[in-house]
Amino acid sequence: MQPVKLILIACLLGNSLLSCAQNNTNWKNKKCAVALTYDDALNIHLDQVIPALDSVGLKATFYLIGSSDAFTKRIPDWRKAAAKGHELGNHTLFHPCYGKRPGREWVRPERDLNNYTLQRMTDEIKMNSVLLEATDGKKKRTLACPCGDTKVQDSSYLYGLKNNFVGFRDGTPDANAVNPFAKVTVQWVTVFDNTGDQLIAAVKQAMEANALLVFVFHGVGGDHNINVSAAAHRQLLQFLKQQESQVWVAPFVEIAEYAKSK
Ligand SMILES: [Zn+2]
Structure with a gap:
């Protein structure tokens, strides 16, 4: 909430609210930043989502699992997506999560973080980056932690990877500690059956708060x-296109780099 507070303090010192808001706008002189992120390397991302994004000229981040079928069988398609400006984000090689948490019955024992070491986790993440670099030729990217789990035993694996990524698409305390968003209001929407109107309302809220909004x-x-209708998604994209003079939509890596440079 820091930037919002700063705007209010400046305004109390005598400037008009309007000029204060304009003077304190970050995000390339727009009202907010929006990161559209898509997890788990799905065929539907290649077949439906990327064409929908491309039709309105918006760029997004796709967090890819290196071992998944939709990645290994379609590497040329992901390469084309990257060439169009989409980020191929790292979502690890095998998507390990804590299997003992509620609702995690689907986690196989060999992919259970309880059975991992910190070294194995960081090695696998680095190898996934190598795989992605071989696909898109890029060295800079971001990481999204599978299931939002960031620890092996009691140690976070993010600190040791700080120099390997521009940023981490997570809101955990350890991600906050290493991310370049200390002075930024970050808002999150984990999309699950939301309506188009609800998705748009989140953008309007971010515009008011001068925030970074992560979908x-x-x-x-x-x-x-974990799904949303294609119609709701399309409605959001159309709104973002209409608002492009006020809303900066970019891959997460670009937004993190921008925040880092400030
Ligand atoms: Zn995932």
Whole structure:
């Protein structure tokens, strides 16, 4: 909330609210930044989401699992997506999560973070970056932690990876500690059956708060248990296109780099 407070203090010192808001706007002189992120390397991302984004000229981040079928069988398609300006984000090689948490029955023992070491986790994440670099030729990217789990035993694996990524798409305390967003209001929407109007309302709220808004998508029109309708997604994209003079939509890596440079 720091930037909002600063704006209010400046205004109390005598400037008009309007000019204060304009003078304190970050995000390339727009009202807010929006990161559209899509997790888990799904065929529907290539077949439906990227064409929808491209139709309105918006760029997004796709957090890819290196071992997934939709990645290994379609590397040329992901390469084309990257060439269009989308970020191929790192979502680890095998998507390990804590299997003992509620609702995690799907986690296989060999992919359970309880059975990992810190070294194995960081090695696998670095190898996934190598795989992604071989695909898109880029060295800079961001990481999204599977299931939002950031620790092996009691140690966070993010600190040791601080120099390997521009930023981490997570709001955990350790991600906050290493991310370049200390002076930024960050808002999150984990998209699960939201309506188009609800998604748009989140953008309007971010515009008012001068915030970075991060959308976390999985399925769009199917292909995942965590899903949103293609119509709601399309409605959001159309709104973002209409608001492009006021809302900066970019891959997460670009937004993190911008925040780092400030
Ligand atoms: Zn995931």
